[in-house]
Amino acid sequence: MKRSTRRRLTRGALYALFILAVAVVVALADWGAIRSNFFDVDVAIEAFPEILTVAAKNTVLYTAIAFVGGLLLGLILALMKLSPVLPYRWAATAYIELFRGLPALLVIFGFAFAVPIAFGWRPPGGSAGAGLIALIIVSSAYIAETIRAGIEAVPPGQVEAARSLGMHPSWTMISVVLPQAFRIITPPLTNELVILIKDTSLLFIAGMALGDRELTTFARDMVSSSANATPLVLAALLYLIITLPLTQLVAKLERHNKRGR
Amino acid sequence: MSEVTEPALRKGVPAIEVRNLHKSFGDNEVLKGIDFHVDQGEVVCVIGPSGSGKSTLLRCVNRLEEPTSGTIMVEGVDITDDETDLDKVRTRIGMVFQQFNLFPHLNVTRNLTLAQIRAKKRSKSEAGEVAARNLAKVGLKDKATAFPAQLSGGQQQRVAIARALSMDPDMMLFDEPTSALDPELVGDVLDVMKQLAKDGMTMMVVTHEMGFAREVGDRVVFMDGGVVVEQGKPEDVLGNPQHERTREFLSKVL
Ligand SMILES: Nc1ncnc2c1ncn2[C@@H]1O[C@H](COP(=O)(O)OP(=O)(O)OP(=O)(O)O)[C@@H](O)[C@H]1O
Ligand SMILES: [Mg+2]
Numbered sequence: 001m002k003r004s005t006r007r008r009l010t011r012g013a014l015y016a017l018f019i020l021a022v023a024v025v026v027a028l029a030d031w032g033a034i035r036s037n038f039f040d041v042d043v044a045i046e047a048f049p050e051i052l053t054v055a056a057k058n059t060v061l062y063t064a065i066a067f068v069g070g071l072l073l074g075l076i077l078a079l080m081k082l083s084p085v086l087p088y089r090w091a092a093t094a095y096i097e098l099f100r101g102l103p104a105l106l107v108i109f110g111f112a113f114a115v116p117i118a119f120g121w122r123p124p125g126g127s128a129g130a131g132l133i134a135l136i137i138v139s140s141a142y143i144a145e146t147i148r149a150g151i152e153a154v155p156p157g158q159v160e161a162a163r164s165l166g167m168h169p170s171w172t173m174i175s176v177v178l179p180q181a182f183r184i185i186t187p188p189l190t191n192e193l194v195i196l197i198k199d200t201s202l203l204f205i206a207g208m209a210l211g212d213r214e215l216t217t218f219a220r221d222m223v224s225s226s227a228n229a230t231p232l233v234l235a236a237l238l239y240l241i242i243t244l245p246l247t248q249l250v251a252k253l254e255r256h257n258k259r260g261r
Numbered sequence: 262m263s264e265v266t267e268p269a270l271r272k273g274v275p276a277i278e279v280r281n282l283h284k285s286f287g288d289n290e291v292l293k294g295i296d297f298h299v300d301q302g303e304v305v306c307v308i309g310p311s312g313s314g315k316s317t318l319l320r321c322v323n324r325l326e327e328p329t330s331g332t333i334m335v336e337g338v339d340i341t342d343d344e345t346d347l348d349k350v351r352t353r354i355g356m357v358f359q360q361f362n363l364f365p366h367l368n369v370t371r372n373l374t375l376a377q378i379r380a381k382k383r384s385k386s387e388a389g390e391v392a393a394r395n396l397a398k399v400g401l402k403d404k405a406t407a408f409p410a411q412l413s414g415g416q417q418q419r420v421a422i423a424r425a426l427s428m429d430p431d432m433m434l435f436d437e438p439t440s441a442l443d444p445e446l447v448g449d450v451l452d453v454m455k456q457l458a459k460d461g462m463t464m465m466v467v468t469h470e471m472g473f474a475r476e477v478g479d480r481v482v483f484m485d486g487g488v489v490v491e492q493g494k495p496e497d498v499l500g501n502p503q504h505e506r507t508r509e510f511l512s513k514v515l
Contacts, residue, residue, distance in 0.1 A: 161363075161421075164355075166350075166376060166380035176364055
């Protein structure tokens with residue numbers, strides 16, 4: 001048998017296997033139950049417009065706030081971790097290890113319930129505010145490590161060139177090192193953004209006020225009131241609608257950045 | 262303080278004067294008591310085998326490398342003194358690296374204006390004029406908006422020279438500026454350096470280009486094992502070396 005014939009046969013067998021697997025799933029599924037439980041049109045209609053105007057909007061808003069906050073705090077932590085001053089390095093390391101080691105769910109829970117009890121201080125913005133502070137803190141711990149790695153990946157000759165021109169260390173960091181570091185870490189940062197979008201679904205544990213609910217909380221509430229899982233399917237679709245264009249956009253940015261590297 | 266940071270060019274003071282310079286990396290003593298100077302307007306070429314400490318000496322002159330002991334005077338100012346404003350001194354010392362070290366995220370013009378604006382506090386338009394003038398000087402007027410990655414090695418190195426010149430330095434340090442270049446691109450860079458020397462720039466050049474040292478150098482310094490073994494006029498050091506180590510080195514490179 002010729003090599004090309006054999007390859008074609010192998011490829012054909014793989015396709016056949018795939019189609020068989022799909023067919024088995026389709027045959028075994030109870031389509032009536034699926035339609036009535038997950039694709040109930042009346043329940044779906046009831047979800048609108050709030051699932052867009054409240055839930056999806058809040059998911060995007062919380063993600064944006066948590067990401068921007070996480071970037072700023074993460075940048076400060078990364079610079080502390082690279083600082084020649086030992087206590088700064090210790091503090092940053094302790095913070096990063098602590099909040100990367102804890103489940104985000106517990107941190108949100110802590111800020112919503114434990115912090116008010118322990119310190120008599122309620123974070124602004126009610127449960128949503130407390131949950132967001134927790135998300136910023138958790139994401140900053142991850143982002144800090146990413147930014148540190150990016151800074152360290154900038155060749156030392158870049159700093160030497162800037163310093164030899166008489167540029168102050170802070171200007172060197174701002175104008176030479178950070179722009180290059182952020183280009184390097186665009187892929188992992190996107191990854192963290194996508195993870196963050198999904199982590200906003202953990203905010204339900206804080207007990208959100210009606211107008212503050214994001215997609216998952218909103219869908220869960222509707223599932224229990226309507227005894228139907230269709231809202232979860234809608235929420236899943238909306239998450240995909242939010243994340244997919246984002247990853248596309250960043251892929252495009254990345255191609256654009258290649259020019260300047 | 263103002264006297265320290267503004268040492269107006271004093272006649273008779275060497276541009277660079279290094280006395281009894283020692284530099285160790287851990288247990289490894291790389292510079293073992295160097296005495297070295299470059300006069301104003303002089304072109305000094307430093308040669309020597311790999312690992313002899315040439316780059317380390319050059320990098321100590323603008324304190325990219327921290328000396329272990331000894332004094333380094335730049336235009337009469339002790340730059341190892343804590344009171345000295347190092348950033349200010351560095352604006353007067355241009356430096357060109359073997360690997361160019363252009364800023365890859367900025368176009369050519371922004372490479373040339375960044376430090377003018379940040380360190381010399383020039384306005385954007387003034388910096389732009391200076392940049393254009395120096396780009397013309399290195400023959401790359403038409404590359405103002407190109408990014409470094411779009412240029413050949415020789416062009417990148419000439420941009421790097423223009424970037425250093427844009428700070429209006431009193432002297433230039435070169436660390437093997439042509440070693441990373443394809444042979445056919447070396448000439449353009451050397452031509453720019455020759456023109457600089459002709460214009461009276463004070464230059465310290467670490468190089469393996471013996472032809473350049475002979476033609477352009479006012480003085481050649483031969484280093485080996487962290488000490489200056491021999492120095493003098495190019496024709497003497499290169500043509501009639503007094504030390505065995507110099508002869509041995511030259512027999513390998515010539
Ligand atoms: N940052 C550093 N840390 C440790 N050792 C170093 C460092 N920089 C240089 N050295 C050592 O110092 C010695 C002299 O290095 P240097 O770069 O000054 O030599 P060189 O004369 O410039 O050599 P070359 O011609 O190869 O560039 C070498 O043994 C090198 O390994
Ligand atoms: Mg060297």
